[in-house]
Amino acid sequence: MGKQEGSIEKKRGARSRRQDGAEPARTSEPRKVVRAADLPPPRRVSDEDFDALCVTFDVERDERQALRQQLDNIVDVFASRLLEERRRPDRQGDRDWLSDALKATQKARAALPSRPGKAAEHPVRVGGALLNPVITVSWLVEKFPAFGELLAKREEWKPGNDVSATIRAEFIDRETLPVLSALLGEVELVLQVAVNLLPLMPGGKGGRQRLTHRAHMIANLTQCWRSLGRTPTSGPNSPFTAFCEAVFDAIGWPTEGVEAAVPDALYILRYHPEIFVG
Numbered sequence: 001m002g003k004q005e006g007s008i009e010k011k012r013g014a015r016s017r018r019q020d021g022a023e024p025a026r027t028s029e030p031r032k033v034v035r036a037a038d039l040p041p042p043r044r045v046s047d048e049d050f051d052a053l054c055v056t057f058d059v060e061r062d063e064r065q066a067l068r069q070q071l072d073n074i075v076d077v078f079a080s081r082l083l084e085e086r087r088r089p090d091r092q093g094d095r096d097w098l099s100d101a102l103k104a105t106q107k108a109r110a111a112l113p114s115r116p117g118k119a120a121e122h123p124v125r126v127g128g129a130l131l132n133p134v135i136t137v138s139w140l141v142e143k144f145p146a147f148g149e150l151l152a153k154r155e156e157w158k159p160g161n162d163v164s165a166t167i168r169a170e171f172i173d174r175e176t177l178p179v180l181s182a183l184l185g186e187v188e189l190v191l192q193v194a195v196n197l198l199p200l201m202p203g204g205k206g207g208r209q210r211l212t213h214r215a216h217m218i219a220n221l222t223q224c225w226r227s228l229g230r231t232p233t234s235g236p237n238s239p240f241t242a243f244c245e246a247v248f249d250a251i252g253w254p255t256e257g258v259e260a261a262v263p264d265a266l267y268i269l270r271y272h273p274e275i276f277v278g
Helices: 009-018 045-058 061-087 091-111 118-134 137-143 145-153 163-172 176-200 211-227 240-250 258-271
Strands: none
Touching: 045 061, 045 240, 061 211, 091 176, 118 163, 118 176, 137 145, 137 163, 137 176, 163 176, 163 211, 211 240, 211 258, 240 258
């Protein structure tokens, strides 16, 4: 290749020098297991760390600006993804809100009487009119045989004509609470299916989550490595593995397990080009 690639020893030496200077020394636990929660939104590589990377891995000066832009772009995309992920409920949070929503829907449906009293009769009819745009004739036929019989008596009715809309509005006006109860039944069904399926999803029964972001980050770092005219490889003496560990250290991610994760990441990128950051 005409270029000497940085070794693991050189990378570790550079990291040690950085820690002796601006960064406090980190204490590492033996055989630490990295979990998804250990991967915060990454920070951009600092100028000091970037200079150390370039020295450690013999990056030519005319290659540094392009490498810097690549790293910043990759880090920004992953930071955005992780920030968005942090805003969403975790696995237990999903279990909780699905269960709460299901119970609340069942409670609301059970609270509905078959017919409103005198005081609520007019307000319910006015509110029920709002259901007309969201309820189809075919759904009413499926849920209420009486509605189908009503349609059959109207000789002028044809699917999709204005008469069907008029009959639908009249039926909803007269049967607002039964229609509302049937709608809540549909919502209950959706939530019940989701609750039942949740334990069957990957990781649904607990255990460690896959470190998907770590694998995808490593795969994207191959672009940086190839832009330097080098071939990503794996193994204990792989310069690419050392490069990944150095980048992880610079963006605030743990380096434990990176060496073992590189082979899988190299395999993934062959079949999933969509994981590359544009």
